[in-house]
Amino acid sequence: MAETTSDDLCFMTATTLADHIRARKLSVTEVVRAHLDRIAQVNPKVNAIITLTAERALDEARARDAALARGEGGGPLFGLPVAHKDLVPTKGIRTTWGSPIYRDHVPEVDGLIVERLRAAGAITLGKTNTPEFGAGSQTFNEVFGRTLNPYDLSKTCGGSSGGAAVALACGMLPIADGSDTGGSLRNPAAFCNVVGFRPSPGRVPVWPSDLGWFPISVQGPMARTVADTALLLSAIAGPDRRSPISIAEPGERFRAPLERDFRGVRIAWSRDLGGLPVDRRVTAVLEAQRATFAALGAVVEDGQPDFADAREIFQVWRAWRFHLRYAALLERHRHQMKDTVVWNIEEGARLTGPQIGEAEVKRTRMYHRVREFMETHEFLVLPVTQVPPFDVTQPWVTEIDGVRLPTYVDWMRTCSDITVTGLPAISVPGGFTPEGLPVGLQIVGRHQDDWGVLQLAHAFEQATGFGQRRPRVP
Numbered sequence: 440m441a442e443t444t445s446d447d448l449c450f451m452t453a454t455t456l457a458d459h460i461r462a463r464k465l466s467v468t469e470v471v472r473a474h475l476d477r478i479a480q481v482n483p484k485v486n487a488i489i490t491l492t493a494e495r496a497l498d499e500a501r502a503r504d505a506a507l508a509r510g511e512g513g514g515p516l517f518g519l520p521v522a523h524k525d526l527v528p529t530k531g532i533r534t535t536w537g538s539p540i541y542r543d544h545v546p547e548v549d550g551l552i553v554e555r556l557r558a559a560g561a562i563t564l565g566k567t568n569t570p571e572f573g574a575g576s577q578t579f580n581e582v583f584g585r586t587l588n589p590y591d592l593s594k595t596c597g598g599s600s601g602g603a604a605v606a607l608a609c610g611m612l613p614i615a616d617g618s619d620t621g622g623s624l625r626n627p628a629a630f631c632n633v634v635g636f637r638p639s640p641g642r643v644p645v646w647p648s649d650l651g652w653f654p655i656s657v658q659g660p661m662a663r664t665v666a667d668t669a670l671l672l673s674a675i676a677g678p679d680r681r682s683p684i685s686i687a688e689p690g691e692r693f694r695a696p697l698e699r700d701f702r703g704v705r706i707a708w709s710r711d712l713g714g715l716p717v718d719r720r721v722t723a724v725l726e727a728q729r730a731t732f733a734a735l736g737a738v739v740e741d742g743q744p745d746f747a748d749a750r751e752i753f754q755v756w757r758a759w760r761f762h763l764r765y766a767a768l769l770e771r772h773r774h775q776m777k778d779t780v781v782w783n784i785e786e787g788a789r790l791t792g793p794q795i796g797e798a799e800v801k802r803t804r805m806y807h808r809v810r811e812f813m814e815t816h817e818f819l820v821l822p823v824t825q826v827p828p829f830d831v832t833q834p835w836v837t838e839i840d841g842v843r844l845p846t847y848v849d850w851m852r853t854c855s856d857i858t859v860t861g862l863p864a865i866s867v868p869g870g871f872t873p874e875g876l877p878v879g880l881q882i883v884g885r886h887q888d889d890w891g892v893l894q895l896a897h898a899f900e901q902a903t904g905f906g907q908r909r910p911r912v913p
Contacts, residue, residue: 448473449610450909453519453667456613460507460518467503467518471496471562474520478564478611481912484592487605488522489583490533490566496520499562515674515694517560521614524600525566526573527658528647529553532563537571537580539775540768551646551682552616552658552675559674567602567615572765574780576626576851577835578602581777585831588630589910590877594828597627603661604631608910613662614671620656620760621753622823622854625866628661629823629879632906634668634896635661636865637858639887643675644682650763651683654861655756663906665867665897669693672889686887693890697897702736704895707816709743715852716839718826724870724878725822731902732820743819744812748801749856750849755790755798756859757848762787779834779847802859809860813885818895822853823866823879853881863889867896868905877905 448456448470459465475493482488506512528534528546530553535541549557557563568586570578578601579585586601588594589608596605600617604627607615617624619637628635640654650656660671676690708729711717732739761783769776769784813819825839836850837843844850857864862883869880880899884892900906 445473445476446610449477451613452664453613453662454670457515457517457519457670463507467500467507467562468497470518471500471520471564474564474611477609481609481611484912485587485589485605485609486584487567487586487602487609488565488611489525489568489602492532492563492565496562496564503560503562512560514558514560515670516556516614519561519613520564521556521561521616522565522567522603522606522612523553523563524603524617525569526599526618527553527616529563529566532566534566535582537569537573537582539581540772542582548647551644551679555675556616561614561674564612567600567606569599569602571777572780573599573618573620573623574777574783575599575835575847576622577833578627587831588828589912590632590875591828593831594876595630595831595833597630597824597828599623600635600661601627604628604633604635607631607633607661607663609912614667615661616658616675617661618656618658619858620757621848621858622851624659624661625823625854625864625879625881626851628866630828630877632868632877632908632910633661633663634665634865634867634906635659636668636672636893637863638672638676638889639686639863640861641682641684641686642863642887642889643672644679644685646679646681648682650760653760654684655760655858665865665893665900666697669697669893693893697894699894699898700736701895701898704737704818705816706732706737706739707742707812707819708739709741709819709821712821712853712856713743713746715825716842717822717853718839720827720872721822721825721878724872725880728869728880728903731899735898735902740816742816743821744809746805746856748805749859750852752798752802752805752859753855754786754846755795758783758787759790759795760787762790805859806861809862810886817885817891819883821881821883823881825850825853827872827876827878857881857883862886863892865892865896867900868903870905871908
């Protein structure tokens with residue numbers, strides 16, 4: 440085999456890395472060292488990984504190599520470096536939720552997603568940056584500062600899984616975990632030219648959680664390719680009794696080949712989800728890709744379900760969740776919480792029982808409207824974001840194409856409206872603006888058809904190759 444450079448190794452797919460480790464073409468120690476070196480070179484420029492566990496990772500790598508030498512070792516992610524979003528508890532590793540309140544907090548337990556990653560053989564390198572309590576699709580906080588977009592260091596990387604997306608784009612990690620309420624897996628993936636998958640609620644069980652039945656927030660995989668995303672999903676999906684909504688289907692099915700014939704498959708093409716403001720640059724980039732789906736043999740038709748009430752439903756459930764989780768903190772630490780978090784908590788405090796009940800009735804009605812539409816269209820394709828990456832000093836987008844936006848989450852409705860449906864949705868690289876900024880394409884599938892979404896995303900990725908374009912970080 441030809442000599443592998445450190446950069447080659449760091450941009451190798453996770454699938455290939457795992458194969459090379461199993462075949463002992465690469466040692467786990469070599470892989471971990473290469474990624475740690477890459478972090479040392481690049482992370483000071485972009486601020487994606489905010490807690491590093493280098494010595495612990497090297498110790499684990501040497502132990503993995505010893506196990507392979509004995510003929511032991513297994514798990515689909517054996518020897519692969521990973522970092523965890525700083526909203527996920529990690530035993531013995533600082534977890535801050537991006538909040539000064541928890542600046543030095545070290546949990547005593549791992550989150551379930553961390554348990555599963557380690558059981559699959561992955562090696563933790565540290566934690567990735569996120570906005571305070573994951574609030575907002577722009578990654579900055581008072582503890583660690585801003586995370587920068589590697590395609591333009593003056594722009595935001597999105598959020599809230601922004602550190603994960605940047606680490607992947609820069610070759611600091613081959614895989615990463617994230618979470619998504621209103622777009623936090625999809626938005627940063629779109630802004631950083633990587634893949635972010637919001638699975639069906641319950642596909643990746645969430646624990647610990649004080650809202651075990653809550654379907655709006657999910658955890659999921661991020662990677663540079665769809666195949667790597669599916670590989671990671673295979674390790675973190677599957678039932679767990681600690682999550683009452685967990686889907687019984689095992690994760691192993693996501694390790695099957697992704698190839699599929701899409702001839703005759705009907706796809707609904709939506710430029711703006713029925714009237715949302717969308718930046719013309721985003722529209723221009725994605726409109727050019729309609730022909731890609733036609734070339735795959737799909738029948739592409741304009742249209743989308745009726746998304747009436749989606750904004751109200753999302754705002755009610757988001758505010759309800761913020762109040763339940765953070766109201767007690769607000770009483771004691773108001774001066775240490777950012778204004779948008781305070782606003783969302785107080786919005787939750789103003790909700791009445793009838794308001795919450797009406798939102799749930801509307802959510803059920805919307806589910807059936809979308810279900811009926813998707814019976815004749817297997818997929819819905821639309822923009823991930825309504826704007827390209829914007830100035831990193833701007834907290835959130837206040838206006839799109841002359842339309843004023845009333846709250847800090849309204850600029851992400853192409854994601855948050857989809858969240859309300861409960862359908863699986865992926866962000867896959869969809870092209871670049873004339874300024875060289877990434878644009879993501881969102882594919883939405885039928886109820887719990889996570890596999891179909893991955894298959895169509897893989898076909899699009901193979902046909903276009905946009906994900907192969909790397910950032911030039913100084």
